[in-house]
Amino acid sequence: MYPALDKELETFERRTPKSAEAHKKNLKRIPLGVASNYRAYDPYPIFVQEGKGGKFRDLDGNEYIDHNLCFGAVMAGHCHPAVMSAVEKRLSTGTMFGMPHNMEWELAEEICTRFPVEMCRFGNSGTEVTMHCVRLARAATGRDKIIKFEGGYHGLHDAALVSVKPHPPGDDFGDIKNPKAVSGGMGVPKASIANVQIATFNDLETVERRFRENPDEIAAIILEPIMMNVGLCLPQKGFLEGLRELCDKNGALLIFDEVKTGAKLGWAGASEYFGVTPDMICLAKSIGGGFPLAAFGTHKRVMQLISDHKVFHGGTYNTNPVSMAAGLAMFREVLTRANYAHTDKLSAKLTEGYRKIVAKSGLQAYVASAGVNGALMLYPAEIKNYRDWLAIDVDLWRHYWFGMVNRGVMPQPYWWDEQWTISVQHTEADIDQHLAAFADIADSLATAQHERMGAVAAH
Numbered sequence: 011m012y013p014a015l016d017k018e019l020e021t022f023e024r025r026t027p028k029s030a031e032a033h034k035k036n037l038k039r040i041p042l043g044v045a046s047n048y049r050a051y052d053p054y055p056i057f058v059q060e061g062k063g064g065k066f067r068d069l070d071g072n073e074y075i076d077h078n079l080c081f082g083a084v085m086a087g088h089c090h091p092a093v094m095s096a097v098e099k100r101l102s103t104g105t106m107f108g109m110p111h112n113m114e115w116e117l118a119e120e121i122c123t124r125f126p127v128e129m130c131r132f133g134n135s136g137t138e139v140t141m142h143c144v145r146l147a148r149a150a151t152g153r154d155k156i157i158k159f160e161g162g163y164h165g166l167h168d169a170a171l172v173s174v175k176p177h178p179p180g181d182d183f184g185d186i187k188n189p190k191a192v193s194g195g196m197g198v199p200k201a202s203i204a205n206v207q208i209a210t211f212n213d214l215e216t217v218e219r220r221f222r223e224n225p226d227e228i229a230a231i232i233l234e235p236i237m238m239n240v241g242l243c244l245p246q247k248g249f250l251e252g253l254r255e256l257c258d259k260n261g262a263l264l265i266f267d268e269v270k271t272g273a274k275l276g277w278a279g280a281s282e283y284f285g286v287t288p289d290m291i292c293l294a295k296s297i298g299g300g301f302p303l304a305a306f307g308t309h310k311r312v313m314q315l316i317s318d319h320k321v322f323h324g325g326t327y328n329t330n331p332v333s334m335a336a337g338l339a340m341f342r343e344v345l346t347r348a349n350y351a352h353t354d355k356l357s358a359k360l361t362e363g364y365r366k367i368v369a370k371s372g373l374q375a376y377v378a379s380a381g382v383n384g385a386l387m388l389y390p391a392e393i394k395n396y397r398d399w400l401a402i403d404v405d406l407w408r409h410y411w412f413g414m415v416n417r418g419v420m421p422q423p424y425w426w427d428e429q430w431t432i433s434v435q436h437t438e439a440d441i442d443q444h445l446a447a448f449a450d451i452a453d454s455l456a457t458a459q460h461e462r463m464g465a466v467a468a469h
């Protein structure tokens with residue numbers, strides 16, 4: 011730590027005593043005092059009271075412009091009127107039946123016209139749909155192994171929790187040209203880990219190597235087309251196309267985990283944005299407008315395995331009418347071309363504004379941006395993979411985050427692997443306030459960075 015960061019933390023603690031108190035209470039009954047490990051941070055997390063539009067208020071009454079938006083799951087913004095009205099209507103007509111209803115084909119139709127898939131099934135979380143896609147791919151190919159990228163996050167099931175945080179990086183990650191499969195935490199069976207072949211993002215050679223080493227054994231490659239749990243790491247030119255070719259050549263399926271990018275990159279997600287068509291798409295987060303809703307889609311011939319009862323898919327909460335009403339409102343009234351034009355404009359304004367402030371302050375950083383997402387990347391040059399991302403100066407990042415929070419802007423979720431989300435309800439004024447807060451702390455960040463780099467150089 012260093013004095014400027016200490017000062018921001020002191021201010022944070024002075025502004026948020028009720029969160030500290032609430033967290034203490036939670037700790038007695040709930041591990042880490044939070045419901046998801048990602049919500050825990052030092053000294054304690056902010057406890058929320060309420061949210062509306064692009065803002066929320068904490069227990070102490072502090073107001074924040076919200077670019078966390080539930081880890082990017084509420085591109086609609088809080089309480090979007092179209093979503094609220096659709097949901098309110100459903101709340102008084104039955105919330106769960108476990109029986110089919112008419113909104114199912116309506117939403118399936120919306121998804122299959124927007125994304126390059128012929129059929130889809132629904133679920134409630136990103137974890138669920140990436141799990142079902144992996145299983146379907148295994149069934150469709152008769153192979154057990156998958157390729158995933160080091161650092162890529164696809165949820166919490168056994169096939170996904172490999173070579174991903176929260177495992178501390180260390181020597182056991184192996185050579186970057188031959189990364190090892192490492193458990194993402196205790197309790198993941200060794201047999202599962204053995205079925206996950208790890209490659210390096212933006213490095214096609216490492217992917218080719220995995221196919222070569224495991225001939226006719228790889229069922230699928232799963233990836234986020236933009237790696238969004240290392241800040242924001244874009245695929246280099248030709249990378250996604252190369253993966254498509256390698257899958258075709260080796261009889262494997264290409265799974266785009268679009269849990270984040272599906273809604274937030276643009277009208278039809280990553281396949282439209284990059285012009286590369288996967289075999290399977292996983293959707294969740296922002297398609298539900300603040301309600302648990304997820305979907306996975308693929309070719310008819312692959313879904314036939316579910317129709318033939320060869321692959322099992324089910325779930326009590328699947329297509330519950332409340333989430334489905336929210337999803338329909340999202341596709342028809344929120345994720346519209348007009349709203350994307352609005353958020354694109356705000357995104358350009360925020361990104362350009364950050365770039366100007368970074369340049370003026372002398373901070374060694376760049377600003378990554380795609381669709382409604384973006385991040386201040388505290389690196390001298392663009393990162394290309396998980397290993398590059400590890401070089402972050404965590405204290406400097408904490409200085410940025412707490413500094414912004416103390417100025418009434420939650421610039422992104424806590425954790426330096428995350429990114430900001432702009433909601434359809436944000437306004438130009440919100441972006442101005444966001445930029446003013448950043449301008450207010452940029453010099454202090456730059457000074458701290460130079461001092462810290464000087465100190466490192468001196469050792």
Ligand SMILES: Cc1ncc(COP(=O)(O)O)c(C=O)c1O
Nearest residue numbers: 135136137163164165267269270
């Ligand atoms: C790319 C990606 N895939 C899957 C998941 C898991 O989604 P969920 O938290 O809804 O299970 C996440 C969550 O952050 C994600 O970012």
